[in-house]
Structure formats: structure tokens, C-alpha cells
Amino acid sequence: MTSVLPDLTRSRDDLRHRRPLALLATLGGVIAAASTLVVCLAVGVAGWFLTDAGAHGEPRDALQVGALGWLMGHGSGITVQGTPVSVVPLGLTLVVAWTIWRLGIRVGDSVSGHGPDADAIADGERDLTVPVAASLFAAGYAVVVAVTHTLAATPATSPSLARPIVWSVLLCLVVGGAAVAVGSGRAAIWAAFVPIALREAAATCRRILLGWFLVAGLVLVAALVVDLDTAVNVMSQLHTDAGDATVFTLLSLTVLPNAVAFSGAYLLGPGFAVGVGTLVSPAAVALGPLPMFPLLAALPDDGTPPVWTAYLMVLPPLVALAATMRSQRQAPTSRWDEGIIRGLAGGVLAGLLFGLFAAMAGGAVGPGRMADVGPLVLDTTVYAVTAFGLGGLLGGVLATALQRRRARQAENP
Template structure:
């Protein structure tokens, strides 16, 4: 009597062989599907809001929807000579995950390293070209979009995301990780732990500010009076802006803080704000003046985050000396600080005319992040090594 597995193998042998999908086609399909889906979703939501409000024209609503999708990929928007350059970071995060998943699902069942590069380049070129064409089509005399910035931003985003998705095919990413030198794996683990600790603290700080300012959020909705459909659209925009707020919270933890308008500053020791636009996310901003004394203690968080990363990096190798553990910890902390500094600088941009053209983290955030996390990482490496020797 044949077993179920034997019958399945026999059926598979008799089944016609399915042609293998070329990596180029896989990349084009993955990028094209995400690009088309994103544009249709944003334009469709804008049209729904237009139908509910009846303000303006349907062409203007479609332009707004396409413009939001483009803005999420770094395309500067110019309305009446006023540049809006802020990027709602929730859009590229969701789009990047979608491209990576599509590349993983649509890619060949087995893939070589060369085919990974082919899939990545085809997805990046397709996504970037589609965004550039969308920017050209959506531009008008009243509002224009940068096709070059949209194309370059889409090319980089889709290329990186498709690379990650393709590397997950056939366990290739796991193979690369297991074959990497021990020093590299320890640094990556430590840097990831340090970033996770710092961003986790920023989530707590942002949640605290939103809870404290919940009354202001309600007041802003009451003053805007958007209605049910418009209110849902505003909530969606606020959700997509949450990564920006999170990174601004990180800049506060680092010390230099951020500006929300010309001649403004938000730090743990001083808050100077002018007149703010009516929008729910501004409720997360503290009141002008000197914060309570305990708030200054938050400046130790980056050092502690580096300490966590250093402990993880230092404990990754039992036979390492304390010097090696400190070097690994410091390297992990420095890498985490560089990454944090880079992403924090992406949170800002012009959000309106005049003084609102200056919004974003202070330029000192990157060097402070590198120094604080490197020092914390070195201390954490020594601590991790000591604990391993004790155990």
C-alpha cells in the first residue's frame, strides 16, 4: 500500500512543469502592483471625502490624493509658490513593506544572488519611473510635484525593499546571516537592540504627551468640524504622521530637540513655541516654558539605550576579552547612533508658508546620538562581558 507522501510525489512527477517566472518580471509585477494600489487607494479616499463634503472639484480631489502618495515618497509639493517638503513617513513604511512582501511572493521559488540583483533593479526602476510619471500627470498650474525627487525616492525605496524580499526567498537571508563573521553579527544585534530601546522610550514619551493633550486633540477636531468622512481622513493622516512625531520625540531624548517653526525650540530643558496650526498632532507638543525638573532626566535615555546594545553585543561571544567586548559594544552603539541620526533628520520639512517652513530636528542630533550611544555601548560591552564571566 502506498503512503500519502508517495502518492503526492507521484502526482507531482506527472504534473506538467510550470514555467519559472523571470526575476525581471517578478520585480516589475511587485513594484507595479504596489504603485497602482497605492495611487488608487489615495485617490479613492480623496474622492470619497470630496463626495461627502462637496467642496471643490473631483479633479482637485484626485490631485490631492495623488499628491499625498507622491509626498510620501519625497516629492516636494509646490502650491501657489509655497513649498511643502515634509514626508509623511507612514506612507514609505507601508509601501516598503508591501514591495518586500510582493517581491517575496512573486519571486522565483529558488533564486541566485545575481537574480536577486536583477529583481531588485527591475522593481526599483519600475517603481521610480511610475512615480515620476504620476508626478508629471498630477501636476497642474495650481499645484506641482517634483518628478525627479519622486522618481529617485521611489527608486531607492523599492530597490531596498525588493532586495529584502528577494533575500527571504529560499532561506537566502538566513544563509547570509549565518555565514557572516561573528563580529558583524554581534554588532548588528547590538545596534538593533540599542535602536529598539531608544525608539521604545520615544513611544512611551509620545504616548504620554498624546494622553496629556487629549483635550487639545478633541478641541482641534471641534474647531475643524470635518464631519464623519473628513474626520476619518484626518485621523488617517495623523496615523501616517506618527512616525514623524516619534522621530521628533527621539530628538528630544537626544537633547538638541527640534523646531516647529522659525525661532522655536522643543528640548527637555526649554520649550519655545509660537502660534501653532490647528491640527490634532500639534497636541503632542508641550506648552511653552520650562518643563518640570524630572524631564531633564530623560537625557540619560540614549546612554542607557547604548548600554543595552553593548550588553547584547558583548554577550554574543563568551570567549572574548573585555577589550573585544567593549570594542563590539562601542561599534554597535556607534552604528545605532549613526542610523538614528540619519532617520531623525528625515522627520522634518516645510509644512507651510512663512515660519512653518522650518520644522525638524536640530542638526546636532546626529553627533550627539553617535557619541552617547557609542559611550553607552562601550560600557554595556564591559558589563555584558562581566556578567558572562560571572555566570
């Protein structure tokens, strides 16, 4: 009797992984969208109570604010008192992407029993499980976006519908599709067909980006700590109480990745604009009147920067060099061509991806001059590709040289 139990267990597992793909993938997209939407709605209501204890407005107004904030995290933009606000709170977008990833993994596991098995896929049999599941996942997500826009949009706020639909579909296809591939086991099968040099170049790119975001974030925190008095003074001039301060803190957290992108663009050299006709870079700082927002306390003083700030531009290639050498320490190679390809390709790809991130970080945040806020995207991308590519190339050469030296020492102790 006990010998039958393993067979029954395997049968239940097979059935669990063969549930209707269309239902699972579509429902996964709906849940992924609804989960973050509900959180934003709850935060909107909490913020309403924190600011004035619900003395003004109605709960539906707070719910509308939460829904509009969720749409902004998908790139919708809104209009505030006739002024377009197009900046995307990337902190919220990252939370959305993480949720899509987690739900995509679960959907991938649930549909892993569909389509051909691993041997058939390895033999080249066509498998549409992942693209079909990712497309249905994106469709379910987009439906929630469209319904939310219909219920929350007003002529006064006029959020875009096309942009959040495009953003959500791209997030679901790229992030969700990758998650479905990983969860279903397809990614591991497909990765076997990718040359090892390209796989390691992707790993190097990931390490460079993580290292660069860490450095840019640390510089941002250091700048805030140095001018902490300015941030406190801004909060005091706004006459904020504990509830208002909490709301301001949450708002600052939603745009913290944007600020990290600004910091990274500054360290690369081109810098960023905080209004039309302004520039913040290691070579020059030209500012005008600024809105009262605590994160802006991290900005350097107007005028000619100290001489030492120019040396900050050595950080990007150094970060890329260190990240490349660390990556090759995990997967060593003694071939010059592989070492160079890993470092150079990984650095160039990291530069392109950071340029894309910088492009998403800017936008309009207010009337007049504040219609142009963000990194200088084209220059930042060129500098990032050059700096990371050079650092990755040097890191690949140095790491390969060290590994060849260790190999010779092992052969001739």
C-alpha cells in the same frame, strides 16, 4: 505509480521557481507601487465624501489628492496656494516600504531557481540574480511613479518628479533588494561569510532602534495625554464634524512617525524646531504662533522647562545599555573584544540610522516661519551616536562580565 508523484511535484516546484526573471521582477515592482497607490486613491475619495459628502469638486479632484499624497510619501513635496510643502509623511512611507518588502519576498521566492545553486555560490561563483531582480523591480516601480506624476501634477501643485524617482529607486534597491535576497535564500548563504561579531552588532543595532522608537513613542503619547484638553480644543475651534475629525485623524497617523522622530530628538537633548527661530528641547522651549494641528498639543509650554526634564537625557544610554544586554543574552560571548565590538558598533550604527530618520522627518509645512520644521539633524546625530555608542559599550562590557562570571561558576560549582 505513486513513486513518480514526488518527482512530478519537484518538477512543478522547479518550474515555478524558474519563471522568467525579467517578467516577475518588473511585474513585482509595478504591483508594489500600484497596490499602495490604489489605497491612497480610495482614501482620497473617501475623504472627499466624509468632508462635504461630495458637494464640492469632482471625483477626479479627490483622486488627484490621493495621488499627490502618494507621491508625497515618496518625497515629492507639493505646492499649496503658492507655498511649498516638503515634509514627507513617514507613516505612508513606512507602509510603502512594508509593501515593497512583502512583494520583494515573493519575487525572491519566485526567482530562487535562477542563477547558481547554493554550493556554487558558497564556492564563490558570481551570482547576479538578486541585483538584477532588484534593479528590474525598481524600474517597474519607477515607471508607476512617473506615470502617476504625469497624470496628477498640475502647475498649481508642481510636485517634484526627480525626488520620488530617487526615493522609490532607493527603497526598492535597499528594502526590495534585501527582501529578494531573503526570499531567494541568498541572504542566508551570504550571511555565513559575515563575521559573527558584525552580525550580532547588527542585531544589537536593531534592538536599540526598536527600544528607542518605543520609548520616544511612549513619551509622545504621555505628552498628548497630559495636554489632551488642548488637542480637543483645537479640534473644536476647527469646527470639525465626524467626517472632518476622521480625516484629521488619518492625516495625524501619516505623520505620527515624524512626531516620534521629533520626540526622540527632544529626549536626546538637541531637540527640534517648529518654525524659524524656535526651539523645543529639555533645556529651553521657545515657541511662536503655531498652526492648529492636534499633534502640536504635545509640545511643552513656552519658557524655561522644569529642572527634571534635563534628566530625560539619561534615557538614550540606558535604552542602548538594556538593548545590548538583552541582545547578548540571546547570543552570549565570553570574549571581551566581541562583547565590546557588538555593543559599541551596534550603538554607533543605531545613532547614525536615527540621525538619518530624523533628517527625513523634517521639512516645510507652511508659509513664513513654518518653512523650517524638524529635528536639529547634525546635533541629533552626534548626540545619538554618542549616547547609543556609550550605552552599547557599557552594555557589552556588563553582559560579557556577567557571562564570564556564569562560565566560571559553571566550571567551579
